[in-house]
Every structure is written in C-alpha cells, then in structure tokens.
Amino acid sequence: MSTNAPKVLGYDEQSRIERARERAKTVDGLMGLRGQRILEVGCGHGDFCKVLAEEYDCEVVGTEVLPYEDWKEIRSPQLTLLQMDIAKEQHFPENHFDRIVSFVVWEHMRHPWSALKECQRILAPTGKKYLHAYLYGAPRLSHLHYLVPDPWLHLTHSPREIMQRIDKNELPWYFWCNRVSYLHYLQYFRKLGFYVAYENIIREPFPEKHYQENEQLLGLYSEYDLRMHGFQVVLVFDERFPKEALDDAVYSKLVRGDRQR
Numbered sequence: 001m002s003t004n005a006p007k008v009l010g011y012d013e014q015s016r017i018e019r020a021r022e023r024a025k026t027v028d029g030l031m032g033l034r035g036q037r038i039l040e041v042g043c044g045h046g047d048f049c050k051v052l053a054e055e056y057d058c059e060v061v062g063t064e065v066l067p068y069e070d071w072k073e074i075r076s077p078q079l080t081l082l083q084m085d086i087a088k089e090q091h092f093p094e095n096h097f098d099r100i101v102s103f104v105v106w107e108h109m110r111h112p113w114s115a116l117k118e119c120q121r122i123l124a125p126t127g128k129k130y131l132h133a134y135l136y137g138a139p140r141l142s143h144l145h146y147l148v149p150d151p152w153l154h155l156t157h158s159p160r161e162i163m164q165r166i167d168k169n170e171l172p173w174y175f176w177c178n179r180v181s182y183l184h185y186l187q188y189f190r191k192l193g194f195y196v197a198y199e200n201i202i203r204e205p206f207p208e209k210h211y212q213e214n215e216q217l218l219g220l221y222s223e224y225d226l227r228m229h230g231f232q233v234v235l236v237f238d239e240r241f242p243k244e245a246l247d248d249a250v251y252s253k254l255v256r257g258d259r260q261r
C-alpha cells in the first residue's frame with residue numbers, strides 16, 4: 001500500500017540522524033550553513049552538530065545543560081560539545097559565531113531572555129539565528145499526552161495533580177516549560193535588534209469542545225496565545241546598525257523620543 005503521509009521518525013539513533021539531516025537541509029535552505037562557524041544551543045544527543053561537522057564542513061559547538069551519555073561516542077575535529085548554560089555564562093567571545101541554531105529548546109529554558117541576549121552578544125553582526133520553539137499555548141506542551149491525552153493539561157492542572165493522575169512522585173524534566181508567549185519573543189527580538197527575516201507560525205486545529213468545557217481555567221490565558229503552538233524564525237541584524245534596538249511602531253514619535261529602548 002502506498003501512502004503520502006509524512007514519515008514519523010522515532011528516537012533510535014538512525015531516526016535521530018535522519019531527523020538531523022532533514023533539519024540541516026531545511027535550515028541550510030533558509031540561511032546557509034555550509035562552511036560556517038555554528039553554535040547549537042541545547043544540542044541534546046549532538047546529532048545535528050555531528051551532521052554539520054561531518055557533512056557541511058562547519059566548525060560546530062553544541063551546548064547543553066544536561067549531560068548526554070552518547071557524547072563520548074562522537075568524535076570530530078570540527079566539533080566541540082560543552083555542558084554549560086549560555087543564559088548564565090559568557091563563555092564565548094563577542095561576535096564569534098556566523099550562525100546560531102536551536103530546536104525545541106527555548107520553551108524549556110529557565111532564563112529565555114538572558115539566553116537570547118547572550119546569543120545577540122556572540123553572534124557576528126552579519127550572523128543569522130534560527131530559532132524553533134514551542135509556546136505555552138500548545139495543547140500538548142505538557143509532553144505527557146502519551147499518558148494523559150487532555151489538551152492543555154499543563155494549564156488546567158497543577159504539577160501535584162498531574163503527578164497524582166499519572167501515579168508518579170516526580171515529573172520528567174521535559175514537562176517544565178516556561179510561559180513566554182510569541183508576543184514576548186517579538187518584544188525581546190526588537191530590544192536586541194533582531195529583525196525576523198523568515199517566520200513560520202505553527203498552528204493546529206483548536207480543541208474547541210475541550211476549551212468550552214474548561215473555560216473557567218483556560219479563559220485565564222489569552223486565546224490568541226492558546227491558538228499559537230510554536231514558531232520557526234530566522235533572525236538577522238540591521239546592516240547599518242547591527243544589535244541596536246529597533247523602533248517600536250506602537251509608540252508615537254512623541255513618546256518614543258522620551259523612552260529608553
């Protein structure tokens with residue numbers, strides 16, 4: 001039987017490398033990766049870094065806050081994997097990287113603004129940043145839908161209630177996601193002088209019935225945010241004034257003159 005459905009990749013090594021190759025192809029098409037000096041923030045097992053170092057002739061650094069066992073197996077002269085938190089340490093020189101990338105990491109960050117600020121510092125003025133992140137409005141952001149299929153579980157139940165529901169004494173690290181909305185991100189980008197050069201907003205059908213049944217709790221959140229699951233963006237600086245905060249068109253010129261950016 002033939003099917004046109006997209007292939008669903010698993011988490012075994014082979015599938016992970018396949019996913020890394022697909023990601024590399026997509027991001028290369030969006031902002032050019034070949035031969036560049038690249039930082040991947042939140043590199044996980046290191047598959048994407050490995051593909052870039054071995055197949056795209058890149059000099060690559062991957063950072064992670066968690067230790068990953070498989071790093072021991074990865075050896076490439078063009079690749080460095082570091083356990084550190086860019087939100088807390090200024091490890092790299094200013095303007096050091098041509099490209100900074102990350103996949104599904106920013107939603108797990110404790111200090112997303114500080115991490116973005118550090119990326120702005122270490123990215124070259126002509127550099128580009130690819131950011132793919134999920135948002136708190138995503139119905140499956142709890143990452144526990146394989147145990148409890150309710151949409152927005154993370155917004156309708158406390159961590160204690162969820163632990164009781166799944167009969168566990170703790171929640172996995174990937175449950176913890178911040179509440180940064182897309183509008184927060186846009187404001188952060190503006191303050192850091194990042195223009196959005198490419199944008200893809202990830203949306204899925206709205207679970208209307210579940211929303212109506214739980215409106216007392218879900219109505220506490222902006223419906224605009226609940227309809228926005230995630231995004232993929234490419235960020236660039238202004239050619240003439242890189243890293244300078246961008247004007248906010250929402251303020252009139254009069255107010256803008258008095259405001260600190």
Ligand SMILES: C[S@@+](CC[C@H](N)C(=O)[O-])C[C@H]1O[C@@H](n2cnc3c(N)ncnc32)[C@H](O)[C@@H]1O
Nearest residue numbers: 042043044063064065066085103104105108109
């Ligand atoms: C969902 S995993 C994604 C890993 C990898 N990017 C991938 O797509 O397979 C999120 C990762 O972000 C990492 N992370 C969270 N905060 C971080 C930070 N401040 N710096 C670097 N990595 C971070 C976590 O340790 C975790 O490995």
